[in-house]
Amino acid sequence: MELNLKGRVALITGSGSGIGRDTAFKLAEEGCMVVVSDINADTAHQTAEDLRSAGHSAMAVVCDVTKEEEVAHLVSRAQQYGGIDILVNNAGIVKDGYLTKMTEQAWDSVVDIILKGAFLCSRAVLPQMMEKRWGRVINISSRSLFGNPGQTNYSAGKAGLVGFTRALAQEQGRYGITVNAVAPGFIMTPGMRNLPHFSKLQEAATAKVPVGFLGEPRDISNAVAFLASDVARYISGTTVFVTGGRYSG
Ligand code: NAI
16 A cells, blocks of 8 residues: 655644654654654654664654743654654653542643644644645554553643544544544563563553554554544544454553
């Protein structure tokens, strides 16, 4: 299937590592010019450098997605490539704990990165997309939107992102812009592999996945690339679950 993404400009937040980094590579491999963005300067620059070494067009811009002025700077830097066609709202963190013990900071930081980040980045890039009458916004949600114990902040944020996706899809359809979400299940990113209890977690999670194995970042970036393409032009406001068949529980 020809995705026809050649020459498109893609901005991926949180693309210094994990799923975001792989999405940057996948979209670059499909011909996109990539704006790598992360709060972590080292990983952002490393990813962009690795992309360029592989022969792709990439720039790095350090940005905290919860800061309006940093998002404005990010979008203005992307003008160098002619403005953003594809926005992937990928930045996200976890700060797990049962609600009765959760600090206000743990609540605010998780929900802000997920929701305020998607709001600020989308608001900043949409005027350019509306002018071009073509655009893609892809929000990385999570299977946790169904509710995971110890993750009330994260589950609320990721479920909220689906509501955000549906509402924005209805606002933007008339401009040739689609807005969708991808909800990953357990994906084996370097961050996951480095968890001290990884092997226990892996065993428990694998047992719950109907297809019998855990996902890789490429499982997510393939879905993102499909949604970003013209092939998916009639898909908007939906959430694609990339979970190996696991939903709640
Ligand atoms: P990761 O931790 O490897 O990557 C997240 C990136 O976001 C990091 O590079 C981090 O520096 C960056 N970041 C954190 N705060 C930021 C901020 N304020 N502004 C800009 N960048 C910021 O995580 P991973 O696993 O690659 O996750 C990517 C997305 O996928 C997240 O939204 C996560 O919630 C979601 N997800 C991941 C799953 C998994 O199994 N790995 C499962 C379901 C969803």
